[in-house]
Amino acid sequence: MADPLIHSPIARDTVVDTLVARLRADVLAERYAPGTLLPPERELAAGYGVTRTSLKHALVRLVEAGLLETRHGVGTRVRDYRRTAGPDLLPFLVTLDGPSWLVEIFAARREIGSLIAARAAEQAGDADRARLLALRDEIAAAPGGDPAQLAEAEVHRALAAASGNRVYELLVNSLLRAYDDVRHLFAAPFADPAAAARRITPLVEAVLAGNPTAASAYADAYYLCTERLMLGGDSDHHDARDDDRQGTADR
Structure with missing residues (x-):
């Protein structure tokens, strides 16, 4: 019988889903104000306790939702959801x-x-x-x-x-x-x-x-x-x- 205290690793998708929910809530609550850049990915990932890979997947989903925009060499900027979201x-x-x-x-x-x-x-x-x-x-x-x-x-x-x-x-x-x-x-x-x-x-x-x-x-x-x-x-x-x-x- 398997040890009940040993759990299988959390699926990456579960981590990403949770991270998307937290980031979305922080953006909508204007913890990150519209028009501002998010912190660098390494710093942001550390702040949420996730890997940069999970963070990148979460950011892609929030870009698709119209909450963020990413530009190479610039960073990820918070969009005004009242102008861009549905x-x-x-x-x-x-x-x-x-x-x-x-x-x-x-x-x-x-x-x-x-x-x-x-x-x-x-x-x-x-x-x-x-x-x-x-x-x-x-x-x-x-x-x-x-x-x-x-x-x-x-x-x-x-x-x-x-x-x-x-x-x-x-x-x-x-x-x-x-x-x-x-x-x-x-x-x-x-x-x-x-x-x-x-x-x-x-x-x-x-x-x-x-x-x-x-x-x-x-x-x-x-x-x-x-x-x-x-x-x-x-x-x-x-x-x-x-x-x-x-x-x-x-x-």
């Missing part, structure tokens, strides 16, 4: 500073979601409509919590697909992935699957009816309602803005 960086930003980023993610979720819903109402085909209805029913039939929440996420992917715009699909993926690791913190709207299905039904029906104005209004109201629930608010009381949206949708 939405795939959002999950890491949420991990680093969740509250401030989530406010903006929820705003983008509502605004982009309303646009997507309107476009889906205009473009949805029979297969799209059937998919939306099936997902609405899947939410209603799901056990409370994660299964209902995952089914609801698929509704948003289905709406983006129905819009006919592949960029919308990628944006929805990025927004959903932004808080996927902490989605258990936002499970309140899905504790009662039947209620969750009722909340999303007006949006689904507006898309099925081919009414972009109603779809946009109901999407906006839906996102506001679920956002309040996610953040601990009371969705059973609508403010005047919700009433205005409902009236717009009904016209």
Whole structure:
């Protein structure tokens, strides 16, 4: 029997993954300010307790992510991620500073979601409509919590697909992935699957009816309602803005 105190060496890929995560966090936290050069590789590798080979692999991945740029004879410079990175960086930003980023993610979720819903109402085909209805029913039939929440996420992917715009699909993926690791913190709207299905039904029906104005209004109201629930608010009381949206949708 092998000695339990003797472990196999850590795979290089594991070291690189860990190093990428640490470097990325330090860059995003501006431990290394945008526009500045990182310390020389030998010094940087020693500071993180890794080999220069592992460091080089990690730097390549952060260059590909748009966080760094390397120039021969100059060194590795920190880039301004707000100018060079894409939405795939959002999950890491949420991990680093969740509250401030989530406010903006929820705003983008509502605004982009309303646009997507309107476009889906205009473009949805029979297969799209059937998919939306099936997902609405899947939410209603799901056990409370994660299964209902995952089914609801698929509704948003289905709406983006129905819009006919592949960029919308990628944006929805990025927004959903932004808080996927902490989605258990936002499970309140899905504790009662039947209620969750009722909340999303007006949006689904507006898309099925081919009414972009109603779809946009109901999407906006839906996102506001679920956002309040996610953040601990009371969705059973609508403010005047919700009433205005409902009236717009009904016209």
